[in-house]
Amino acid sequence: MSRNSPDKRLSVAKTYKLYIGGKFPRTESGRTFEARSHSGDLLANLCRASRKDLREAVVVARKAFPGWAKRSGYNRGQILYRIAEMMEGRIDQLVNEVSSQGVSPQKALKEVETSIERFVHYAGWADKYAQVHSSVNPVSSSHFNFSVPEPMGIVGIIPPNEPSLLGLATLLAPALAGGNVTISLVSETRPLAPATFAEILHSSDVPPGVVNILTGFRKELLPDFSTHMDVNAILAADLSTKEKKLTEENSALNLKRVVHLPSKAISATDNPGLSPILSLQETKTTWHPIGT
């Protein structure tokens, strides 16, 4: 970027911030970390989120949960499809951000396109998984007995560092389709596109608090995600053996569910299908007597 020529317009660089409760705050801690290009140039200073930011996100997510879970699958599906639409309109920006951090432009394009496909795929699931998973159970007594899925609640999402946007999309879409609210700790090494993705969500009718996006260090925040007593589940991909053990150990505190998606499911062109949605659902069975 040459800034010396008097005729050359000075570009306006973006400030990347957190996304909590439908707002874009800086981290309360005032800390930042640097995002650099493949060749080492400084691209941006990212917020290094703290435990307090996470707690704040949990509070707003908890408030958002009943409303989001209660929306019809049809409505959630439309919002997911809207996310895909808004991504499509910003393909160039997303590809630039992914490729600025060391991914070839072709691969970056493929990553962004597959991310969009994920949202289209899960938009269509939102009003179907309940029908596929539910059952009327033929009990022997005179009862109407049926089982339906219900979202778990607050899901902490730990996507892989790479691919950063596709990793986030692959984990986030099934969680949202199923009526969960989410707090994602996005890639440390390629955070730009995931941070921009928050702006896309913001313009896609996603209610405030349903998706919260934190940038920061996994080493610092994974213990806080996994010990938080009001987080119901962790959905992760590509955790190291040590991270996996720590997360599962800490999850015992409130028996939060821990779900690992295999890393090959993240980058596959094939969408991961129904399993990730159901892994974040509880099954509720209701009995009602039949009689006069």
Next chain:
Amino acid sequence: MAKKHSNKLDFDTGWHYDPAPESPELAKLKDSYDLFIDGKFVKPTSGKYFDTTSPSSQKTLAKVAEADKRDVAKAVTAARKAYEGTWSRIRPSERGKYLFRIARVIQERSRELAVTESLDGGKPIRESRDIDLPLVAAHFFYHAGWADKLSYAFPGRKVGPVGVAGQIIPWNFPLLMAAWKIAPALATGNTVVIKPAETTPLTSLKLAEILQEVDLPPGVVNILTGAGSTGECIVRHPDVDKIAFTGSTEVGKLIRKTLAGTDKRLTLELGGKAANIVFEDAALDQAVEGIVNGIFFNQGHVCCAGSRLLVQESISEKIVRKLKDRMETLVVGDPLDKNTDIGAINSKEQLKKIQGYLKVGQREGAEIFQTSCPLPKRGNWCPPTLFLNASQSHRISQEEIFGPVLAIQTFRTVDEAIEKANNTPFGLSGGVWTDKGAKAFHVSERIKAGVVWTNTFNKFDPASPFGGYKESGFGREGGRHGLEAYLNISETGGNR
């Protein structure tokens, strides 16, 4: 005694029940039982045995082997061999036929098993005969049919067995819990190492005899008796692929921690503190029956017991009066007597725990009521008990007592009832009583629990998935959904 009211439910006919006991001889117990490994009864490596006693008569019923790490290793080896060699290879329909056979022999030996269950565990014979045993047989029968139909259960996905399942079960429904664990595991092609609870091993050992009787291939099911340390050896054994545990939330959390970082599959069915919510428009006499069944069934040793009663303020006096009247009719006593409603508390330890909570409740300021039913002199007994004016923060409203003790709170609005019902760390079950259908669905939808009974309580069926939200554990048992716990399920692909 409850005070006489002009509109008291008149249960007192002036007639009294003569004792109608089943004979303990029907249990046909041996003096001593060994471990069941690889299709044979074998002595424990350590040579150690422990007594299992009757919680009512306090008599020693039999000596039972104590399995240690070496026995667990033998059992897992046998289960692995059986998995690789026979069970995962035979035709699924043949697997199913073994389960059908088991169900049939259980039906044939049902009386013997029911008497054994009541002798060893203390539950009234009326319950072991009419609830436990029929459900045990039904569980094997139901799952038998799944064995060759698994591909219909999960369309679009591929399923396969997990391998060797380690299973640890509690003392409240000893044989029924064994059936809940073994039947789905075998139907889906897994082999099993199972440990019954220390205080109630006998019906599992009789099940071992039945497995021999039906010629189940050796090693497909191995039954190890012992205490917590035996269970821990199963949990820690590296060649076990999956752990299924039913028991306390405390131990469940420990198991979760122990398995952290391993790839072992885990399902937990843990404690509960269910609320039975009674609205003013409910059929009150039915609700009272439901409340009684909810908390006094099986001495309250039920993880999904309705141990809290949330009653709408406008009817609370009336409900409490009816409830006390009804409770006065409950007979506490000999588990083998067919007239008994409430049997013996399963162990001295459990009785102590319950009595501790009775003190805690009074100290916290709740008002206690216990019925005047005479208790037998020997044995572990607790009369049906309720606490009035319990508050949400009281330990008797928050913690699982696992005894015949009901904490009663009132509420005014629907929202308040839901808020109070959900305000514990547990989420296993809940109850709603109202004559308005829309309200029943509204409330049952909002209760954070895996099983909700509306205008009924404590109903079970092999086709009905059972399991909890939150700290009541994860995974389901029963129904199509329960099969998932014993299957590796993958997408078949093509979801482009």
